[in-house]
Amino acid sequence: DQQVKQNSPSLSVQEGRISILNCDYTNSMFDYFLWYKKYPAEGPTFLISISSIKDKNEDGRFTVFLNKSAKHLSLHIVPSQPGDSAVYFCAKETSGSRLTFGEGTQLTVNP
């Protein structure tokens, strides 16, 4: 049961433009979603989260949007910077403080 799916394995954007990373989910019994960022040879680091009582959460250049009717989550990065090049994972709460992760999207920001 694939609860979280990231359909795009990779995304390439120009520096200064917007990056949009997408995530679809099933089983909406639980209501907390997160985005993590991972550089090569490092562990994932928490980026931003959203509760299902909201449809948007913003933190600096990063904004997460939640469309509950479509069961869709997206992360917007504006403006994109070369240092944002990393793998981005979306994750959703399952139960007992557990998370289910998507497969990840490799973002490359070109100078």
Add this chain to the structure above:
Amino acid sequence: NAGVTQTPKFRILKIGQSMTLQCTQDMNHNYMYWYRQDPGMGLKLIYYSVGAGITDKGEVPNGYNVSRSTTEDFPLRLELAAPSQTSVYFCAAGGRTYEQYFGPGTRLTVT
């Protein structure tokens, strides 16, 4: 404040050997987790713990064992290593929120 530390960083095992992956956190978080990440895949939960003395299986527990005798330590034991256990292993710790803090990972190859 080191956060979550993992040892070793790299290890090569022969089929049938055993080893313990160490994980220590200094954040005093109750929840700890072990994940594996295979190429092109998301993070799969192996085992988790909600506190000292309490552990439970995740999504892919076969071939692994854990213990949690202290809040700080959560070792992962591989018995009878198999090539299918070649992966990158991440330990994480978390508190009452759903944010999890990851260690740098252990890259394991079984040949």
